[in-house]
Amino acid sequence: MRAISKSFQGIHANQDINLCVESGEILGLLGENGAGKTTLMNILYGLYQPDSGQIKIDGKTVRINNPVESINHGIGMVHQHFMLIQNHSVIENIALGYKDTPFFFPKIKIKDKVEQFSKKFDFHIDITKKIWQLSAGEQQRVEIIKALLNGADLLILDEPTSVLTPLEIKELIAILRGMKAKGHMIIFISHKLDEIMDICDRVLVLQKGKIVGSADTNNTNKKSLARMMVGRDVVFNINRDKLAKGKKNLSVENINVIGDKGLLAVKNISFELFQNEIFGIAGVSGNGQRELAEAITGIRHISSGKVKMNGRDMTNKSPRQIYDNGVSHVPEERIRFGIAPGLFLYDNAILKQHHLKKFSKRYFLKYKQVKNHTKSIVSQFKVSTHSINNQIRNLSGGNIQKLILGREISEQPQLLVASHPTYGLDVGATEFLRKHLLELRKQGSAVLLFSEDLEEIFELCDRVAVIFDGEFMAVLDSDDRRFSDIGLMMAGSKRIDPMEKK
């Protein structure tokens, strides 16, 4: 791939990217979320068209308009979320995606071929089983068979290990090595340093849509890769007032939470949070942050462990009970959880608060107060809309976000759980929000801040935990010098024991 560029609505997702893979090579693609890894691969797979640049295969310039053409060029892709039909058997799923499947009796015709393949690469898979009976690792192998059967020389794996157990990861690595030995090319997307070092021959590091480094895995080490990925040495630029810790507000004791994929997403995490404190949780997203936030705010079930607020047990209480105990939540997937798109702005401005005395009297809502409240949020948080009698789906993403933030913050919560609060906001709004968080802290609230933006974390937080794969790699004061290795911790290659001294 040569000089590939692609932008979405003025934001460069990929800028002048050059990439080449040789046969028998495993290429790692490393970068934080939103660095442009998946966009780049989707261009190669024909899902997107590049704005500029060209793709060459075996020396010939090609134009890939859609995934079918990409398959014909020998490119296969295994997505992060599997594209399998749960109620069909393995063989049926394979037949469905195979280009030479006959119209009649498809299963019989391709059965031999699948078995032959599965033997060649040691897949160990029962092709008569239904997909829902298989583990995530086995489903992934079905996806790989599908790609190989269509003659894929180049296989793209998008974060293949995120759904696997450690044992399955080992099996996957063995399969990939076998494929490499037979001359296949593999592009391996990940943000986990250990795996990249383990599997890949060469690594490209992406950051904000650009390639910021490339190296042979033999000639580099995790530390320098981590630095490339995070993009800078961590700077300590703190200009917030020192405040004495207040009373204990929240304590989380050894909680375990199961994620959407059925695996443990939060593993035995404990921490405490005090008044007048901002506690940051840094990490690449998808490492259990969302599940942790949802567990604390009552949306997700906690399988074991305890959450206490002001000394009261709030484990697995309903979201409303937790809200009534002074906990606000700015959810990560704001559009999905935070709004009812077809309702008016003022309807959305009281979501979660509509049962409070000031907005409702017996069975009725006090729409006059509701509208005044909405107007004050709109003016205070500079939500641009022509009217509060507007359906919220007509607003841009940034403006929706400002409204949600205004709603959650203006209530002076005792604890604010904020997931990526500034994501997608413009500079001015970001600045305003950060000031507001510090103001909340001054007034005695506790803030639990999830963010991928290290600058934000270090600017705002008193203490920082680094989360990786559902575990805390370190919990330190934010001015601790050991944070120079935060890149390694975010990629799971370094852990600081809480007992360890400076």
Add this chain to the structure above:
Amino acid sequence: MIKIKTTDRYNITTLRSFMTNILCLLAALVVISIIFLIAGVNPIYAISEIFLGSFGSFYGIKETITKAIPLILIGTGLTLAFRAKFWNIGAEGQLLMGAIFATWTGLTFGEALPPYIIVPLIFLAGFIGGGLWGAIPAILKIKYSINEVISTLMLNYICAEILTMLIVGPWKGKTRFGFPGTNNLPDSAILGLIPGSRIHYATLILAILCAIVLSVIIYKTRFGYEARVVGENPDAGKYAGINFLKTSLILMAISGGLAGLAGVGEVAGIHHYLGYPASISSGYGFTAIIVAWLAKLNPLYAIISGIFFAGILVGGDAIQISLGLPAATVEIVNGTLLIFLIMGDYFLNHKITFQFSSK
């Protein structure tokens, strides 16, 4: 080659929404005309007969209003359920259950009580009957994730069979001379009519009151707010701490209860006894779905769309007689209208553009 591209449409004005509905009705009329042509009938004549039959004479108007009563009641109830995206296809069964409860109450207590006690009592019984029948799918949906379209639809058949079993078995009346059906309700339990018509005015007033009350519930109360949030985005509902079981139970009890009231009107106002399911309700529960949809899920508009569809039912009867068309004609007309209205909704929310390319 023509490429078709769809994009979401924002800022939908009332005018556009209104015009889309009119266009849909016109488009549906064109298709209906083709069907009439195939049946060998002059479509302009047939369609004008439908509207003359329903709105063109004093008798027609009286009949139209009679049939509009159950449609308005059920239709308003459905607007609430559909707002919360609870697809209640079971109003027919809820109507019958209301009729069963009302008949039992009327037959048991009617002799002893004066009209001003027994009439409110049978309406209450009908509301409870329909409400309970409506609550079953709500529990099934929230507790066991059973799709409400299936459960409400199937409960229609169960209720119809229960009713049939009652009227051929334990409730069979002596005055029916061996035919299935209960005895007539006592006079005190029978609803008064506007003289010279079949309009049972008590139910008509109740229907209009219900539409007003329901629009207050939907737009002004906390419960209505929660129902709308759940309908718009269940995830946001969960996040906002809304109790899904409670919300669904209440809204289905109301939606089913209103259908139950319609059942009371049919039994106590028109038939005076409980007969076969098909004679108690001629598919009002299904026609009301279109009523609610044409009303854009606004209970007040349901009054107008209820009268409109009642007109089609009455006019349909008229052309059956005058043109000798089969009874299913009205259903074809209704079904076609519904399909076009639903399609109209899609075109209202999406913008379709055609791109012509040389290749």
